[in-house]
Amino acid sequence: MKERNSTAAISVKAPVIGLPRAMLYDRYEVLWKSFFSALGMKGIVSKPTNKAMIEAGSTLAIDEACLSTKIYLGHIQSLIGKCDYILVPRISNFGLHRNMCTKFESLYDVVCNVFRNTDQKFVAYNVDVLQKIDEEKAFVDLGTALGYDRKTAQKAYKRAKRNESEDWKKKVHEEEALYKSQSIKVLIVAHSYVLGDAYIGQPVIDYLKSMEVTPIRADVVDRKEALKQSAKVSKTLKWELSRELMGSIQMHRDKVDGLILLSAFPCGPDSMVNEMIIRKFTGLPILNIVLDNQDGTAGLETRLESFTDILKLKKGVL
Ligand code: SF4
Known part of the structure; x- marks a missing residue:
């Protein structure tokens, strides 16, 4: 050429x-x-x-x-x-x-x-x-x-x-500000292309907001620091994006009321990593959602509503 x-x-x-x-x-x-x-x-x-x-x-x-x-x-x-x-x-x-x-x-x-x-x-x-x-x-x-x-x-x-x-610095700064919110805060642990997708991820964010919950993206994080922190949870985890998410949970676990794990069906890495998260971060309420290409959000909304009710009850605001 x-x-x-x-x-x-x-x-x-x-x-x-x-x-x-x-x-x-x-x-x-x-x-x-x-x-x-x-x-x-x-x-x-x-x-x-x-x-x-x-x-x-x-x-x-x-x-x-x-x-x-x-x-x-x-x-x-x-x-x-x-x-x-x-x-x-x-x-x-x-x-x-x-x-x-x-x-x-x-x-x-x-x-x-x-x-x-x-x-x-x-x-x-x-x-x-x-x-x-x-x-x-x-x-x-x-x-x-x-x-x-x-x-x-x-x-x-x-x-x-x-x-x-x-x-990226600006985006991380804006996301960090959300941890100061006084409302119920949920860290959403998902790959950026799942959570940032208008059809599969955005409805989850919109629904949580409608329930007066603050959704925070685990993937919007200081990546260098997250990789460092992920080693405290697992030294052998090898997928870069999963390590960033794991490190982000480790960094923010004390600042949120619960975690939502959001995966695309059938994700090989997530099927293993999500199990690890559930076992390592005991004490934090966790909702594990696997998204497929089925129509309709009624089932999804019911699960999100039940989960946020549990968080609100736990915090004494329901
Ligand atoms: S299998 Fe999982 S990690 Fe791999 S591209 Fe698909 S959603 Fe992403």
């Missing part, structure tokens, strides 16, 4: 990159948008998850796939033909004992295979620190694969990283 710099790219025609609003989007939104914008590319994001996307993704995925993967495929489908490229990162690990769920390693290949009969181009960036490919190298490689020179890609990454860091 011919190399170009970002200015030249804009003056010809800015390439359009599609960002599926699922899986790691919630985590990397600022990094991705800033990086592509600094390169002079135009980003488009799929719409918030809706029923049609889940149905489409369920048809495309194998039955055993987790709900998050099905949702992701639904988002990819909604972007097909609307952009020059669709970003599907391949993230294996951030170092020793810092693995991602294997789904994040295979996603790019799964997507290319599922949509092999379309003309859509997919691009990945590969993070595999154990193979000496850190995030910066992965982004610079992605930039050069898109036709930019290494210096331009590196500059774009550094700027994106600064934006990401500032944005």
